[in-house]
Amino acid sequence: MDVLTFRASIAQPQPPAGLSPALQALWWDAKGDWHKAHERAQAHEDRAGMHVHAYLHRKEGDQSNAGYWYRRCGAAPSRLTLDEEWEELVQGLLEQG
Template sequence: MAEFKSSLSGAAPAPQLNAPVAALWWAAKGGWDAAHKLVQDEATADAAWVHAYLHRVEGDLGNAGYWYRRAGKPVATGSLESEWERIAAALLGSGRA
């Protein structure tokens, strides 16, 4: 996680990152559109989870709810920052990055 966070000072995510993790990278940098493009056509539960988070960031809670259901995750109610941390830790800690 520390290495991932330190990479946020760069200009782009590491090329070996999968789409959901790269989308989290862009989201942390304020690149909502770039993040959304990475996950909008991905069919995995991880991508759906990040997609849900992105729509929550956008304020579109109805759309976020749809993507949480697709991801099999409960709708987040905490801060956006804590949700980003939770998703990043889960995806990075699982070896799915």
């Protein structure tokens, strides 16, 4: 799957089968369901989930909590726009398989 296919899948009622919890979180975020996205990001405390968790708190406006999650996953806080960070996260996670 590539980013364009991932974006197109957002028109569906459920995320495609086989997505990691981190990608599911980004999918639900794109659907406008922050709470479901947050729930999926917390499903596994791996690096990917923590990075998406950081992005979601940044989007929420909770910079302190976002900073905590960026530190936990070993990433510098993003200086990209939220849309750019979302795309970067999706691209990176899709490339990881």
